[in-house]
Structure formats: C-alpha cells, structure tokens
Amino acid sequence: MMAVYTERPQGSRAERLTSFSLDDIAVPTGREEEWRFTPVTRLAPLFEPAHHPDAVTMDVSLAPEVEAEVVPTTDPRLGKAGKPGDRTAVAAWNATQQAVVVTIPEGVAASEVTTLDVRALTSDPEVVQILVHAKPHSQAVVVLDHHGVGTVNETVEMVVEDHADLTVVAVQDWDDGAIHASSHRSVLGEGARLKHVVVTFGGDVVRVTPDASFLAEDGNVEMVGLYFADAGQHLEHRLFVDHSQPNCVSRVTYKGALQGAGAHAVWVGDVLIQAAATGTDTYELNRNLVLTKGARADSVPNLEIETGEIEGAGHASATGRFDDEQLYYLMSRGITEPEARRLVVHGFFAELLSDIDIPEVKERLLASIEEELEHSMTAMTSGGK
Amino acid sequence: MTTLTIADLQVGVATKDGHKEILRGVDLTVNSGETHAIMGPNGSGKSTLASALAGHPKFEVTGGSVTLDGEDVLAMTVDERARAGMFLAMQYPVEVPGVSVANFLRTAKTAVAGSAPPLRTWGREVKDAMERLRIDDAFSQRSVNEGFSGGEKKRHEILQLELLKPRIAILDETDSGLDVDALRVVSEGVNRAQAATDVGVILITHYTRILQYIKPDFVHVIIEGKMVDEGGPELADRLEAEGYDRYFA
Numbered sequence: 001m002m003a004v005y006t007e008r009p010q011g012s013r014a015e016r017l018t019s020f021s022l023d024d025i026a027v028p029t030g031r032e033e034e035w036r037f038t039p040v041t042r043l044a045p046l047f048e049p050a051h052h053p054d055a056v057t058m059d060v061s062l063a064p065e066v067e068a069e070v071v072p073t074t075d076p077r078l079g080k081a082g083k084p085g086d087r088t089a090v091a092a093w094n095a096t097q098q099a100v101v102v103t104i105p106e107g108v109a110a111s112e113v114t115t116l117d118v119r120a121l122t123s124d125p126e127v128v129q130i131l132v133h134a135k136p137h138s139q140a141v142v143v144l145d146h147h148g149v150g151t152v153n154e155t156v157e158m159v160v161e162d163h164a165d166l167t168v169v170a171v172q173d174w175d176d177g178a179i180h181a182s183s184h185r186s187v188l189g190e191g192a193r194l195k196h197v198v199v200t201f202g203g204d205v206v207r208v209t210p211d212a213s214f215l216a217e218d219g220n221v222e223m224v225g226l227y228f229a230d231a232g233q234h235l236e237h238r239l240f241v242d243h244s245q246p247n248c249v250s251r252v253t254y255k256g257a258l259q260g261a262g263a264h265a266v267w268v269g270d271v272l273i274q275a276a277a278t279g280t281d282t283y284e285l286n287r288n289l290v291l292t293k294g295a296r297a298d299s300v301p302n303l304e305i306e307t308g309e310i311e312g313a314g315h316a317s318a319t320g321r322f323d324d325e326q327l328y329y330l331m332s333r334g335i336t337e338p339e340a341r342r343l344v345v346h347g348f349f350a351e352l353l354s355d356i357d358i359p360e361v362k363e364r365l366l367a368s369i370e371e372e373l374e375h376s377m378t379a380m381t382s383g384g385k
Numbered sequence: 386m387t388t389l390t391i392a393d394l395q396v397g398v399a400t401k402d403g404h405k406e407i408l409r410g411v412d413l414t415v416n417s418g419e420t421h422a423i424m425g426p427n428g429s430g431k432s433t434l435a436s437a438l439a440g441h442p443k444f445e446v447t448g449g450s451v452t453l454d455g456e457d458v459l460a461m462t463v464d465e466r467a468r469a470g471m472f473l474a475m476q477y478p479v480e481v482p483g484v485s486v487a488n489f490l491r492t493a494k495t496a497v498a499g500s501a502p503p504l505r506t507w508g509r510e511v512k513d514a515m516e517r518l519r520i521d522d523a524f525s526q527r528s529v530n531e532g533f534s535g536g537e538k539k540r541h542e543i544l545q546l547e548l549l550k551p552r553i554a555i556l557d558e559t560d561s562g563l564d565v566d567a568l569r570v571v572s573e574g575v576n577r578a579q580a581a582t583d584v585g586v587i588l589i590t591h592y593t594r595i596l597q598y599i600k601p602d603f604v605h606v607i608i609e610g611k612m613v614d615e616g617g618p619e620l621a622d623r624l625e626a627e628g629y630d631r632y633f634a
Contacts (some may be wrong), residue, residue: 026584079451152567330477330489331440333545334496341491347528381549 012304013240013270017184018083022049025090025364027269037298037369042205046153046181047094048090056152058100058128059117063110066140067103077101081157081185082211084376085240090185092127092153098222099129099155102142104166110140113360120178128154134164136189141167142357151175157326158186160194162216167195170359172235173368174203181207188248190216199253200227200235203366207236214277221260223252225267226352226365228372231260238268239284243277247277252284254341255352257345259376261294268319270302273310282336288319289348291341291376344375387552387585389415395448396430396437407433410449410612413587415553418579420586422601424593426629428476430610431589432476435557437472438587440466453553468497470552474559476540476616481529481581486541487511489529490548497549514547516630518574535562543574546584554578555587572598593625608632 016034019025027047028035040047060068071078073096084090104110117344118128144156149154158174160166174180180203186194200206221241229235241250256265262345286298301315330340349369356362396408407430408531426552437444438451440463451458453469461469462486481489486609490511495501500521502510509609515524518540530538539559546554556575560568578584596618604615605622606629614620 187478192616200623277625323479326481328463329465329475330493331491331547332465332467332473332475333493334493336496337462338502339492339496341463342485345491347481350483 013242013272013302014274014304016085017071018085019090020083020093021080021376022090022094025087028087033271034238037234038207039205042234042286043088043179043207045125045151045179045182047091048189050127051095051097051243052122052124052126053068054130055120055122055126056128056150057119057121059116059119060100061117063112063114063140065105065110066114067105067182067210070098071099071101074244075099075101077133077159078129078157079187079188081159082213082313084183085211086183088153088207089155091106092129092155092181092277094185095153095268095312096155101131101133104134104140104164106135107137109138112359113141113143115143115145115320116183118147120148120152120174121371122152123149125151125153126141128152130155131159132139132166132168133319134158134160135165136161139165144168146170146171146172146174146180148336150173151179153198154180154182156182156184158184158194160186160188160192163191164189165193167197169197169356169358170197170208171361171364172198172200172203172208174206176204178203179205182209184208186210186212186221188212188214188219188221191218193220194215194222195209196221197361198223198225198237199365199368200225201291201372204232205234205256209238209240211240211242212250213216213242213254214248217245217247221243223250224352224355225254227254227256227265228260228350228369229263229265230372230375232262234266236265236266237354238266240270241272241282241283243273243280245269246277247279248277250265250282250284251353253352255288255305255349256288256297257289257291257325257348257372258297258325259297263295265297267298267299268302269315271304271313271315273313275306277337278307279307279311280313282313284315286317287348289345290319290323291322292366341376345369345373388416389553391449393449394434394451395447396433396444398444399456404445406447407610408437408491411607411610411612413605413612415585415587417552417581417585419506419603420543420588420599420601422588422590422596422604423607424590424604424621425607429589429607431607432557435473435555435587438471438517439463441567444534453462455487459591464496464608467551472549472551472554473545473555474546474554474556476537476561478530478538480531482531484529485526486529487525490545493545494548497551501601507544511540511548512561514544517577518544519570520544533586536564539563539567539571543571547574548579550578550582552586557589558591559593560590565567568595569598575599589619596621606632
C-alpha cells in the first residue's frame with residue numbers, strides 16, 4: 001500500500017531524533033518503536049560508553065592503492081555521514097577515542113579487496129570506529145570481518161563522493177556469546193554508487209542498523225543482507241534509506257534462515273521519500289525461511305512517501321515455513337533428507353549469492369551456510385527437530 | 386527381472402473428521418517390461434495409489450503390503466524407495482526455487498546410482514535426453530519446475546525417468562494438460578525408457594488418449610478404492626466407448 005502524506009505520521013523516520021550527544025538519546029526500555037523487537041537487557045552493556053582498548057584487535061589488509069590511518073576523533077573527516085540515531089550508536093560515538101580511516105584516492109580503482117579484520121580478545125565492552133572514504137571517481141571493495149566472543153559497539157561511516165563506486169561487506173561471524181551493535185551510516189554524492197552487504201551468522205545478540213542518505217542527484221544504493229539465526233540467537237537488521245534528493249535509486253534485498261528454539265530474526269526496512277526527491281526509484285524485499293519450530297522472524301517494511309512524482313516505490317516481505325512438499329519431491333528422487341534440506345536452503349539464498357560477486361566473500365558465505373546446516377542436521381539426527 | 390507386488394493395500398488420509406479410507410484393498414503385480422494402465426473416474430483412488438507407493442507423508446497405510454523383489458517397500462523412507470528403484474512421475478511436480486535443473490539432476494543421479502556420474506559422459510547424456518524430449522538447452526539453468534508450463538513440467542518428469550533409470554515407474558496422470566504434440570513427445574520418452582531399461586510401468590490415467598502412444602499390456606479399472614476389472618488393451622477401448630457407468634450398477 002502506498003500513501004502520500006501531507007502531514008508526517010507519528011513515528012515517522014523523518015521526525016526521528018538523531019544526535020552526537022549522549023544526553024539527547026535516552027537508554028531504551030524496550031517499549032520504543034525502534035527497540036520493540038530487541039531484547040534490550042541482553043544488549044544493555046552497549047548502552048553506556050565503555051572502552052577497553054585491549055579487548056579488540058584489528059588486522060588491516062589493504063589493496064595497494066588504498067590508504068589507512070588511525071586518527072583521533074577530532075579528525076574533521078569524521079561525523080560527515082549522518083548522526084547516531086539510537087542509544088547504542090550514540091554511546092559508541094561518545095566512547096570512541098580513535099578511528100580507522102580507509103581512503104580510496106580520487107580516480108583510483110583498487111586492484112584487490114581491502115579487509116579489516118576485527119577480532120574480540122575478551123568480552124569487555126569495546127568500541128570500534130571506521131570511516132571508509134571513497135573519493136570522487138574511485139572504485140573499491142572493503143570487507144569488515146568480525147570474530148571472537150566480544151561485546152563490541154561499532155560505528156561504520158561510509159562517505160561515497162561523486163561518481164565513486166564503493167562496495168562494503170560487513171560479516172558478523174562472531175562466536176557464541178558475542179554481543180554486537182553496529183551503526184552503518186553512509187552518504188552518497190552525485191552519481192555515486194554504494195553496494196552495502198551485511199552477512200550475519202554468529203553472536204548471541206547482533207543488531208546492525210545501516211542508514212543511507214544522498215547529498216546529490218543520481219545516487220544508487222544497493223543493500224543486500226543474508227543472515228542465519230540459530231537457537232537462542234537474536235539477529236536484527238534495521239535499515240533506513242533517506243531519499244532527500246531527486247533521481248536516486250535504492251534496492252534492498254535481505255534474506256534469512258532460522259532454526260532452533262528461540263532463534264529470532266528482525267528485519268525493519270524504513271524508506272523515506274522526501275518531497276524534494278522526485279524521480280526516486282526504490283524497492284525493498286525481505287524473505288525469511290523458518291526451518292524448524294520455535295524460531296520467529298519479524299519483518300516490517302515501511303515506506304513513507306511525501307511526493308507523488310516518483311519512478312517507483314515498493315516493498316515485499318514474506319516469511320515461510322520449510323516446505324515439506326519440496327522435501328518430498330527431492331527425496332522421491334533418492335536424495336536423502338539432509339541433502340534435500342541443504343538444496344532447498346542453498347536454493348533460497350542462491351539469488352542473493354549470485355548478487356554478491358566477490359569470490360572471496362562468496363566462498364566464505366557458502367562455507368558458513370554449510371556450517372549452519374551441519375548444526376541443523378545434528379539437531380535433526382539427535383531428535384531435536 | 387523385477388517384480389513389484391501390491392497386496393490388499395489399504396490407504397487413507399487424516400481429515401478433520403478422522404481417518405478417511407481411500408484404497409480398500411488393492412492388488413497388483415507388475416513385472417519388468419510390463420505396462421499396466423490404471424484407469425478410473427475422478428476420486429477413485431488412482432493418485433492416492435501413486436502417492437502411497439512413493440511414500441507421501443500425507444497418506445496413512447492401514448493394511449496390506451508392497452514388496453519390490455521381496456523387499457518391504459512400506460518400511461522404506463521416500464528416498465530409500467527411489468534408491469531401491471521406484472520412480473513417480475508426479476501429476477503436480479513441485480517448484481524448488483534456486484535449485485537449477487542441472488544441479489538437481491546430477492544430485493538425484495548421484496543419489497540413486499550411489500556415486501557421482503562421470504562428468505564427461507553425464508553432460509552428453511543429459512543433453513541428448515533433453516534434445517529427444519524437445520527441451521531447450523537453457524532449461525538446465527532454470528530452477529526446478531519454477532515458472533515451467535504444464536507441458537514443461539511433464540517433460541521434465543520424463544527426462545528424470547530416462548536419466549534415473551528406475552526399475553518400476555509410476556506415471557501419475559502424466560497426460561493431463563498436454564497438447565497432442567507434447568503427449569507424443571512424452572510418450573516416446575516413456576517407450577524409449579522401457580526399451581532401454583525394461584522398466585515396469587504403472588500408467589495412471591483418466592483418459593484413453595495416452596494409450597494410443599503407450600501400449601498397455603494390462604488395463605485395470607479402479608472404482609472407489611478397489612480394482613473392479615482387468616483386461617487387455619481392448620478394455621481401454623470399451624471404457625472409451627462406454628465410460629465407467631456399468632461399474633456403478
């Protein structure tokens with residue numbers, strides 16, 4: 001359904017408070033719209049600024065054309081990709097003492113993937129701040145990888161200048177017990193393109209909130225996400241695309257599988273088309289595949305449209321149970337049940353995987369999906385279906 | 386030589402009003418190379434017989450036996466039945482999004498043969514079989530049954546019959562929804578499979594049309610869950626002319 005608002009509705013993303021100041025954004029109770037699906041008590045260690053420098057290490061592997069530096073938080077390049085929009089984001093911003101800035105110089109196409117490997121060494125709360133700055137007419141792929149049993153609050157800023165083409169892949173491959181919140185904020189210049197990929201497999205509570213906004217016309221943002229929630233895991237992805245400029249395009253495609261008691265996935269996709277954003281073309285889609293009983297997926301697309309002069313706007317959301325007829329069909333051809341399940345789940349993610357055309361990342365993803373399926377086979381054979 | 390023996394098979398489904406009996410004691414023996422047509426009006430239990438033989442979980446077997454060369458088929462899981470040599474060409478093949486036909490066929494062949502088919506010869510074998518069934522090359526990269534027309538679905542079922550080489554094949558209303566040309570192509574596929582592997586065929590159909598292309602050795606009539614008549618091909622001709630009315634005296 002589509003509605004053109006003359007007055008902004010209550011809870012409108014346009015009206016949502018954003019701020020760099022901790023005092024402006026209160027600790028949530030869980031009753032707030034943006035926290036209502038989240039187990040806030042489990043995420044509580046990230047609500048206050050906390051800093052344990054020995055808790056996290058970062059290994060950086062740069063493409064030869066790409067530069068990286070560690071800067072103090074007073075660096076004027078920071079804070080240009082929008083303000084924190086929730087308590088964890090503002091707590092992260094205020095706890096940070098230094099940031100890693102990755103720069104792709106003007107006109108340069110990086111010849112290799114740049115990887116930032118974040119590893120938690122202890123579960124003491126720590127903050128990570130990263131800025132990926134793609135200068136005009138540059139091109140690069142940057143992968144952020146996360147491992148370990150950490151309590152990590154993160155800010156990732158992406159500044160994509162005019163006609164730059166940036167791909168950022170964030171992989172949340174935490175070990176059991178990890179708690180993680182990450183605010184991804186991006187701005188796109190004229191004709192800029194951002195492909196933003198989020199992959200979440202591991203961690204007890206993981207909440208990633210990617211925001212995208214446009215500074216000029218003809219920007220293009222593609223947001224792709226893949227997640228696999230196991231028993232007891234809460235994996236949340238909350239996106240916001242702010243169309244404030246004319247003729248920009250956004251595409252959001254998130255797919256997740258869930259298995260096991262208490263597995264919980266949350267996807268919220270907010271898209272705002274402001275009055276000035278004529279010629280906007282946007283579509284968002286979320287699909288969930290529930291493999292076992294006891295898992296729950298919440299999926300909420302929101303589209304707010306303040307101008308009628310757009311190219312297109314739509315959304316789709318569906319959550320389906322594992323289809324026993326598919327299983328029957330495959331098994332009737334001699335394929336064993338675990339193998340049939342594997343085929344169906346791979347099939348569910350196939351389209352997404354073909355969208356992620358970075359071989360290193362794709363192989364990792366396939367391996368992670370395999371690993372998740374191993375869990376479900378074990379659960380099945382031990383009778384825990 | 387393979388023999389499938391169905392004896393006094395009783396099958397029902399669970400409904401909200403309790404168990405509903407559909408097959409009330411079916412007997413049928415099928416040997417390698419034979420073609421048995423099972424004919425009957427709507428609701429007579431034809432498709433239930435097909436699904437029960439394949440092991441669809443919806444159906445409850447309450448009595449009787451099914452053996453394949455003495456092995457208890459009813460004790461086998463769905464995939465074990467296929468690996469034992471049974472095949473069901475389904476009336477309503479199921480869509481499996483994201484799984485390509487090529488991947489599906491290779492996985493199924495590996496499962497029934499017990500080892501992966503040799504890469505060199507397998508590709509050629511699939512291509513040839515597809516060509517004979519007038520299936521376009523691009524088909525192998527499409528998702529299984531997704532967006533297939535009715536005719537494409539049926540040809541894909543017969544493609545599997547030719548490639549998986551079962552010992553006993555059950556064709557559940559393979560002729561429904563096919564135009565004359567598609568019916569001929571599909572029937573030729575079944576005849577080829579039988580000539581090549583001596584597969585025993587149970588051909589379930591509502592109409593006699595397909596019997597012009599696939600010659601049955603035996604025709605059985607099923608009414609209200611029981612076999613009520615049996616004969617040679619001439620019985621099909623009589624059914625064509627007279628319908629099933631005389632069985633409802």
